[in-house]
Amino acid sequence: MEKDYGLDTLCPGEIAFVKSLNSKGPLRRRLLDMGLVEGTRVECLGMSPGGDPKAFLVRGAVLALRAGDCRDIVIE
Helix, strand or coil, X not given: CCCCEEHHXXXXXXXXXXXXXXXXXXXXXXXXXXXXXXXXXXXXXXXXXXXXXXXXXXXXXXXXXXXXXXXXXXXX
16 A cells, blocks of 8 residues: 655655645645646745745745644545
8 A cells, every 4th residue: 555645755956746734724724726726736845944934835835834734634
């Protein structure tokens, strides 16, 4: 069985695709509204000096997401 990885594991310069969202409630709705739906290409552009948040390129927009929120975004 294949292990699931969260978006928080992506390093700058790496590309992945959204497999699923495990978030609930308003956070899930917000992530979906930002375009993080199944099959979406996500590229990690960089991270803050402290490592959190990270910047991602999603559908032409740059999103800054905290590690805690990224853990529930499953990638492949």
